[in-house]
Amino acid sequence: MCRILVVDDEIETCNLLSEFLNRKNYNVSVATDGEEAISKVAALKPHVVLLDIRMPRMDGIEVLRRIKQLDDRIDVVMITAVNDEEMGKMAMRLGAFDYITKPLSLNYLEAVVLVRLFMRGT
Amino acid sequence: MEHPKLLVVDDEKTIGEVFERALGKRGYQVHAVQDAGRVLKEIESDFFNIIIVDLKMPGIDGVQLLRRIKQINPYIEVIIITGYGTPQSAVSAIKLGAFDYVTKPFDIIEIEKTIKNCLERQRRAIENIELKELVAFSEVSKTITSMRNVDELLEVILVSAIQVTKARRGSLFLLNEDRDELFLKSSRGFRKDSITEGAIPFNRVASNWLAIRGQPVVVNNTEERLDFSGRENAWASFICFPMASVPLMFHGKILGVVNVCQKDTGDSFTDRDLTLLSVLASEAAIAIENARLYKQLQDKISELEDTISRLNQTQAELIQSEKLASIGRLAAGIVHEICNPLNVISGRVQLLLMDAQRDTHLADSLRIIEEYVSRTSRIANSLLKFARPNQPKISELDINQQLQETIALLEDRFTAKNIRIERDLSHSLPHVSGDKQQFQQVFLNIMLNAEQAMPEGGILKISTRELPQEHCIEIAFSDTGEGIPEENIDNIFDPFFTTKENGTGLGLSVSYGIVKMHKGTIDVQSRQGEGSTFLIKLPVIDTNQR
Ligand SMILES: Nc1ncnc2c1ncn2[C@@H]1O[C@H](COP(=O)(O)OP(=O)(O)OP(=O)(O)O)[C@@H](O)[C@H]1O
Ligand SMILES: [Mg+2]
Numbered sequence: 001m002c003r004i005l006v007v008d009d010e011i012e013t014c015n016l017l018s019e020f021l022n023r024k025n026y027n028v029s030v031a032t033d034g035e036e037a038i039s040k041v042a043a044l045k046p047h048v049v050l051l052d053i054r055m056p057r058m059d060g061i062e063v064l065r066r067i068k069q070l071d072d073r074i075d076v077v078m079i080t081a082v083n084d085e086e087m088g089k090m091a092m093r094l095g096a097f098d099y100i101t102k103p104l105s106l107n108y109l110e111a112v113v114l115v116r117l118f119m120r121g122t
Numbered sequence: 123m124e125h126p127k128l129l130v131v132d133d134e135k136t137i138g139e140v141f142e143r144a145l146g147k148r149g150y151q152v153h154a155v156q157d158a159g160r161v162l163k164e165i166e167s168d169f170f171n172i173i174i175v176d177l178k179m180p181g182i183d184g185v186q187l188l189r190r191i192k193q194i195n196p197y198i199e200v201i202i203i204t205g206y207g208t209p210q211s212a213v214s215a216i217k218l219g220a221f222d223y224v225t226k227p228f229d230i231i232e233i234e235k236t237i238k239n240c241l242e243r244q245r246r247a248i249e250n251i252e253l254k255e256l257v258a259f260s261e262v263s264k265t266i267t268s269m270r271n272v273d274e275l276l277e278v279i280l281v282s283a284i285q286v287t288k289a290r291r292g293s294l295f296l297l298n299e300d301r302d303e304l305f306l307k308s309s310r311g312f313r314k315d316s317i318t319e320g321a322i323p324f325n326r327v328a329s330n331w332l333a334i335r336g337q338p339v340v341v342n343n344t345e346e347r348l349d350f351s352g353r354e355n356a357w358a359s360f361i362c363f364p365m366a367s368v369p370l371m372f373h374g375k376i377l378g379v380v381n382v383c384q385k386d387t388g389d390s391f392t393d394r395d396l397t398l399l400s401v402l403a404s405e406a407a408i409a410i411e412n413a414r415l416y417k418q419l420q421d422k423i424s425e426l427e428d429t430i431s432r433l434n435q436t437q438a439e440l441i442q443s444e445k446l447a448s449i450g451r452l453a454a455g456i457v458h459e460i461c462n463p464l465n466v467i468s469g470r471v472q473l474l475l476m477d478a479q480r481d482t483h484l485a486d487s488l489r490i491i492e493e494y495v496s497r498t499s500r501i502a503n504s505l506l507k508f509a510r511p512n513q514p515k516i517s518e519l520d521i522n523q524q525l526q527e528t529i530a531l532l533e534d535r536f537t538a539k540n541i542r543i544e545r546d547l548s549h550s551l552p553h554v555s556g557d558k559q560q561f562q563q564v565f566l567n568i569m570l571n572a573e574q575a576m577p578e579g580g581i582l583k584i585s586t587r588e589l590p591q592e593h594c595i596e597i598a599f600s601d602t603g604e605g606i607p608e609e610n611i612d613n614i615f616d617p618f619f620t621t622k623e624n625g626t627g628l629g630l631s632v633s634y635g636i637v638k639m640h641k642g643t644i645d646v647q648s649r650q651g652e653g654s655t656f657l658i659k660l661p662v663i664d665t666n667q668r
Contacts, residue, residue: 008462
């Protein structure tokens with residue numbers, strides 16, 4: 001089963017995404033800040049990380065860099081604020097798999113994950 | 123009149139001698155000639171109070187002679203000598219302006235009475251004329267002191283100087299302080315080639331010589347050349363006639379010189395002429411100085427007005443862009459704060475929708491919530507754009523083409539709403555540099571506003587033209603819509619200002635920001651009920667820098 005880590009400092013966002021992804025039968029964990037995200041990535045070895053860019057303390061870009069250092073096969077999908085597409089594109093240059101903007105379309109989110117799974121053949 | 127001058131003209135030599143002897147003793151200067159042909163020459167070179175003339179001389183048309191005399195100098199009086207048999211011709215001569223007639227043989231007592239009467243009439247006539255001149259003169263000086271335009275003023279001065287002295291010609295020079303030279307400001311009565319135009323070196327012309335001294339000068343005896351002690355002498359055009367010159371002085375400073383020459387009457391310039399000229403010159407100098415001060419004041423005032431209006435302009439721009447910037451910063455913070463809650467609401471609604479039975483009231487409600495959430499987020503989105511515009515992609519653009527593209531997007535829609543688009547695009551519009559998409563956004567905003575202002579249809583006229591002086595192009599959007607009430611005009615570019623139920627009030631403020639970023643201006647002219655015109659000016663690409 002595909003393991004997904006949701007990282008967002010807003011706990012309700014984490015709850016929302018995990019509820020949705022659970023329904024779709026993914027194995028979901030959550031982290032609410034950068035430090036926690038890094039340790040959970042190391043511990044859980046998720047296939048996909050959904051990562052909020054704007055977070056206090058360590059921001060999403062930094063977390064992305066560390067994850068990629070830890071394990072380059074982990075695919076990271078960045079979640080950006082409405083008009084933060086520039087940031088999203090920059091994240092993709094740093095190795096993010098894709099970026100999606102808030103407010104999220106859950107169906108689109110799942111499509112992105114599915115594409116990733118299809119490409120990796122997991 | 124100490125010694126009145128008489129000219130006696132008779133072909134009989136003795137008659138002349140009788141007059142000379144009889145009247146000479148009584149204090150008259152009598153000059154007698156026998157040849158009537160010399161009369162005109164005599165009066166051209168000299169002034170006579172009275173000419174006593176026998177009109178019946180061989181080879182002479184007495185009437186014609188009388189006419190010529192009066193033409194040359196109307197002040198000269200004429201007394202006719204006539205025989206007993208010809209009173210008729212004497213009467214007709216009087217009709218032509220002769221004063222009286224005396225008959226041969228002469229009664230010298232009678233004649234002197236006639237001469238005295240004649241001189242008295244002459245004196246009164248001259249006084250009368252001088253009085254009239256003085257009245258006219260004081261009118262002129264009143265006009266002069268109140269004149270503000272220096273060029274007109276100088277013309278009036280010159281013309282008046284010529285008039286009051288009954289001169290035939292005149293010229294007016296002004297001193298160019300910086301370069302120590304006089305230049306001819308204006309002249310009357312000279313042949314074009316006899317007078318030097320423009321600047322004249324300081325020591326070239328006699329009047330300059332006067333100017334240096336600041337003294338009025340009269341030259342009547344044209345034989346007597348003034349000693350200009352080595353100065354190169356350009357008197358030629360002046361000095362062959364009697365002339366008078368007065369400096370235009372103000373507070374001891376010389377502003378210029380007025381010259382007049384050659385009296386109509388062929389007379390000399392008198393002290394009276396010089397006095398009149400001096401009065402005129404001093405009035406004129408004051409007026410020139412006043413006019414100069416007035417002009418300086420005007421210049422200062424308009425300079426000040428310019429500065430003030432520029433200040434107001436920059437201030438308005440500052441306020442506007444500062445307002446936008448601070449609202450932008452505020453907005454950016456708010457948007458990020460509401461982004462997450464919105465995301466959660468939206469996500470929750472999506473989850474609920476997945477659960478809800480299709481076509482139930484619940485599903486409908488959820489869809490409405492979803493729609494409004496996404497609208498809210500669009501608002502937030504546009505706010506963010508505003509705070510931190512995307513890096514523009516600058517390229518060289520043909521604005522006409524951009525307009526055509528935007529029009530193409532909307533044309534069908536406009537037609538359906540009964541709105542006709544009229545194009546008046548300049549064929550030779552220079553290119554501008556800018557971000558294509560941002561311009562599209564501006565044009566779209568303005569055109570959509572126009573559409574909304576014309577719910578019953580109308581005309582939207584879109585025109586472009588070059589403003590070469592300002593190095594920019596102007597794009598005008600004129601609609602025939604409802605117009606903008608005066609009290610709103612100042613607010614329509616403010617963020618969030620809207621009069622529409624579903625408006626965000628961001629269209630124009632975003633457009634303002636974009637145009638500003640391209641170093642352009644956007645403006646509106648509107649009258650309620652008559653439509654609105656939005657004007658955008660954009661700088662053209664500087665071809666020198668390409
Ligand atoms: N062509 C026009 N004719 C009349 N009023 C206009 C016109 N253009 C703009 N306005 C006035 O200016 C206001 C501000 O316009 P702006 O485009 O900024 O916002 P909006 O059109 O109200 O909202 P939005 O464009 O975001 O939906 C409008 O609400 C309207 O009152
Ligand atoms: Mg609008």
